[in-house]
Amino acid sequence: MSNSKFVGQLNQNNIQINNLRDEYLRSKNHMIDHEQKLTDQVETFMEEQNFELKYHTQNINNPHEVTKEQVGLDKVLNVTQASKVDFDTHESNTSNPHNVTATQIGLDKVTNAKQATKVEFDLHTEDIVRHVTTGERNSWKSAESNAKSYTDNNENRKDNPHAVTKEQIGLSFVENVKQASFSQFQAHNSNGICHVSQGDKDNWNAAQLFKLTGDNGKRTSVPDGTDIFSLKTGFYYSLSSRLINTPADNNA
16 A cells, blocks of 8 residues: 555544544533433432422321221221320229110019028028928829829820710711712712703793792682782683683683
């Protein structure tokens, strides 16, 4: 390489080095500026956090809204507690400060009456007239046992030991006969031959305006003085001829 070319290359290298140096210095200054801004922001943030932390630590108004259930005191009431002096005074008060009654402690049936003395109690326990002896008790137990045996035997009897009658239970008209089954009743109820329908009754009622004979099927006797024209259609007879408007040939 010639000297002129070497010198030219050297100058070009120096220029590039200077350019790189300038870029480095600019980058360095830029980094310093950014570092300072970041430092300022961090310091500002720390000051704000310190302020918030100090404010929070000095806040005694339960900022986290802690409840008594959370600390295991859900049964504790928010009431004023008695002082030690008040408690001691109340504890030593034997004059029923709460006005407890006999009813409240389950003794409402107990009367406020004088109790018997030991001497009176002993005299009472030794009174054999008022008290039951062992012999009396055994005798009565035996009688009770016999009575119970009799009543148990009577209770277990199913053969009408008291001879109850159907009249006594209001069934005097009920006969002791076999009853038809439900299927037999249904078969009879639906039998159209042995039963009369309303249509049959209507036909029979319309078939004859007047009875020809009495319900016994015989002729009706006509009393003396009867007007023949006043009689309805039918069969009549008379034991005499003293009738009014009787036909001449007497064949009516």
